[in-house]
Amino acid sequence: MSKTIRVALYERHGNPAEVLRVVEQPWPVPAADEAVVQMRAAPLNPADVNAIEGTYPMRPVLPATPGMEGAGIVVELGQAVGHLRLGDVVILPHNFGTWREACAVKAEQLVVAPAEIEPVQAAMLKINPITAWRMLHDFVSLDRGDWFIQNAANSAAGRAALQIGRELGYRSVNVVRRPELIDELKAEGAEVVLLDGEQLREEVAEQTERAPIRLALNAVGGESALRIAKTLAADATIVTYGAMSLQPLTIPNGMLIFKNLNFTGFWVNKWYEQATAEERTRTFESLFEMARRGLLRAKVEKTYSLGEATEAVRHAMQNKRRGKIVFAM
């Protein structure tokens, strides 16, 4: 029983490559309502980096273990846990601190994933596909055949929205900034992929045959958000969930008063805080069903062991990646 685990942690905010350490801790002992999960995969997300830097709007008590996403295998059950079995693949609760080799978690907070889904893919359903699913459900009631538009269509959330939109029978205009992404997204099933720019409004009108677009998903902000807002029908909603350009939205007053566009936001952390266990389960089950058919796969550029945390976080902070950086345990 002297087995130990490695855990990443930081004692102060700062440059992740400098403040992140890996320490040894005792193997976790479950309380009666807990399960012990041996971690299999924990991605390094931009929000994790920001949390370590201290620039994320939720600040943990320090010292803290980073990691908002993770999945693993149930290896031990507290006495009072009935519904889990040893060997279950489970997704960790939000804001748990997943960059560790094992943990004891309240059993009711774990979501069991189907065995056919690799833990690394199960883990990565938790932020981007959930975000995409909720944004396509919670703001505007679309019917089959209706259009939505999104920028950053090549991001993980963008690709998820594109695929989920197809499942739901919606048509999507996918806006990207690099021409080489057009064929790539079309190969993934995107119907319309357009380059962002001054001509966007006319190109969208042409491609959609001027069909009304009542929902936009915006992960860029700044000029790009304004350009997609200009493609929308009166009374439409634009949901901001990211800010890649780091520029604020500048909204002409007439867009609010006369066109009655609605500007709102989505933050998956808040959704996890407010959703009931049943809502969480129901959303995940829709995503599992797609993942079983090979959809919603996130690309992994490289996996690291937890001992390589500093190297991994440096790699995760590089702009020119072609996939996620993930801790594999």
Next chain:
Amino acid sequence: MSKTIRVALYERHGNPAEVLRVVEQPWPVPAADEAVVQMRAAPLNPADVNAIEGTYPMRPVLPATPGMEGAGIVVELGQAVGHLRLGDVVILPHNFGTWREACAVKAEQLVVAPAEIEPVQAAMLKINPITAWRMLHDFVSLDRGDWFIQNAANSAAGRAALQIGRELGYRSVNVVRRPELIDELKAEGAEVVLLDGEQLREEVAEQTERAPIRLALNAVGGESALRIAKTLAADATIVTYGAMSLQPLTIPNGMLIFKNLNFTGFWVNKWYEQATAEERTRTFESLFEMARRGLLRAKVEKTYSLGEATEAVRHAMQNKRRGKIVFAM
């Protein structure tokens, strides 16, 4: 029967003082479902000026008669009109073209005002108090004792919102740009009146004892809109209905993503287009009830006859007025 009326009209868009003319037309003859209204009062609103200039988002067929607000007396009834009586004070339908001495109007589109309310005050319920009433009802469900905040609190719509808010039991933070307005608005019953500026957020927190503010009414845009947005609770809604600063709203991404503020708009023209006759009547009746008690009175700086249209419109376009300019017939 050779009686004539005077009607203001313009044949092309441009400077109102140059393009506006007054012509003679025959006294109107009602169709079976129409009533003839002898106009009593027709205000000159900024939207009327913009419509003549051609800068308003709704463009009439030219030649056109301006005037979105007006009230008069029923002087003749078509054969099929049952519910109106001669002598009724009625409010004209929206976008009718009220700058004329008389008109034939579909009887079902007229709203009968109580006889105790002067026609000029009845006419002026139609844009600003209606706007204020709808904004306090259609966006956020407030309870008695809840706070809202508004800028341009000294505008006609702002004063109406302040008074209607009190009727509904809401508390309001009223933001103005000139110190001499503080006592004036307090005398009208405003509980909290603050000067706009960098210190606004702290002053609001102090005056409201940090109570959550879930609704903001914005008629200024630009920096002022952002400052009031910063005083709001998470998930709050900011309704833009005017743009006095002529500056767009610049919204930091975090306000949308993390604070989940909702930015939307209100345009009274659209409300009139979409409201049922019953909704219109019900809203006006609430306002009549207040007007009977001397509330919701708009100040009049000067009245003009229709023959003085050019002078009147020049006066209406001056910035430093202390009340409305109105045609009295």
